[in-house]
Amino acid sequence: MYKVKVYVTLRESVLDPxxxxxxxxxxAMDYQEVTDVRIGKYMELQLESTEKLEERVKEMCEKxxxxxxxxxxxxxxEEVVPS
Amino acid sequence: MYKVKVYVTLRESVLDPxxxxxxxxxxAMDYQEVTDVRIGKYMELQLESTEKLEERVKEMCEKxxxxxxxxxxxxxxEEVVPS
Numbered sequence: 001m002y003k004v005k006v007y008v009t010l011r012e013s014v015l016d017p018x019x020x021x022x023x024x025x026x027x028a029m030d031y032q033e034v035t036d037v038r039i040g041k042y043m044e045l046q047l048e049s050t051e052k053l054e055e056r057v058k059e060m061c062e063k064x065x066x067x068x069x070x071x072x073x074x075x076x077x078e079e080v081v082p083s
Numbered sequence: 084m085y086k087v088k089v090y091v092t093l094r095e096s097v098l099d100p101x102x103x104x105x106x107x108x109x110x111a112m113d114y115q116e117v118t119d120v121r122i123g124k125y126m127e128l129q130l131e132s133t134e135k136l137e138e139r140v141k142e143m144c145e146k147x148x149x150x151x152x153x154x155x156x157x158x159x160x161e162e163v164v165p166s
Contacts, residue, residue, distance in 0.1 A: 001118075007125050022126070022147070031143055033133040035084075042090050042125035043105070050116040060114055064105070 001080040002047045004057050008066045008073045009040035040071075046080070053077065084163040085130045087140050091149045091156045092123035123154075129163070136160065 010016050019037040026034045043065060050056065057075055066073040093099050102120040109117045126148060133139065140158055149156040 009125065009127070019126075025147055026143060029143075029146060031139060033131045033136075033139070034128055034143075035131060036127075036129035038127040040125040040127070042092065042123040043102075044092070044119075044121040044123075045117055046119040048116045048118060053116075056114060056116070060109060060112075060117075063112060064108055 001082065002049060002053060003078045003080050004045040004047060004075050005078070006043040006045065006057075006061060006065055006073060006075045007040060008043070008061075008071050009038060011070055011072055014070045041065075084165070085132060085136060086161045086163050087128040087130060087158050088161070089126040089128065089140075089144060089148055089156060089158040090123060091126070091144075091154050092121060094153055094155055097153045124148075 016038050018039045022039065023034055023037040026037070045057070045060075047053065047057075054077060057077070061073045061075065062068055093102075099121050101122045105122065106117055106120040109120070128140070128143075130136065130140075137160060140160070144156045144158065145151055
């Protein structure tokens with residue numbers, strides 16, 4: 001069994017209105033030290049072991065989990081040792 | 084300058100319909116090895132250095148970035164060395 005952590009973030013060149021809104025809210029709450037906020041998706045997948053696991057996870061990201069036109073993705077694979 | 088990575092995930096006990104939908108979609112695309120999907124938020128904050136930085140980030144999470152009734156959060160602080 002494997003656990004895959006996927007991080008999907010907007011490309012630097014893409015405007016992040018959601019991040020801007022959170023930044024304004026933090027400023028309104030007196031957290032002036034915040035200079036930038038970028039918001040993305042974090043996904044945890046559990047997978048049974050399979051051949052070419054990394055290749056297939058890459059495919060899942062490219063086809064479904066990330067919109068590669070405006071988003072970047074990266075992932076980390078961890079083996080889950082049954083307790 | 085500091086970069087803070089914030090991970091917000093639904094508590095284990097909370098149903099994740101979005102994750103369920105993604106799992107079904109992955110199965111429909113023949114990725115049967117996926118047994119579970121949990122979806123959360125990933126945020127990158129940039130902050131100027133300030134006193135009690137970790138304490139203030141914790142406050143930001145508790146007050147705004149996470150809904151602590153149904154979500155857990157964790158964060159990592161990195162110092163950004165100006166290039």
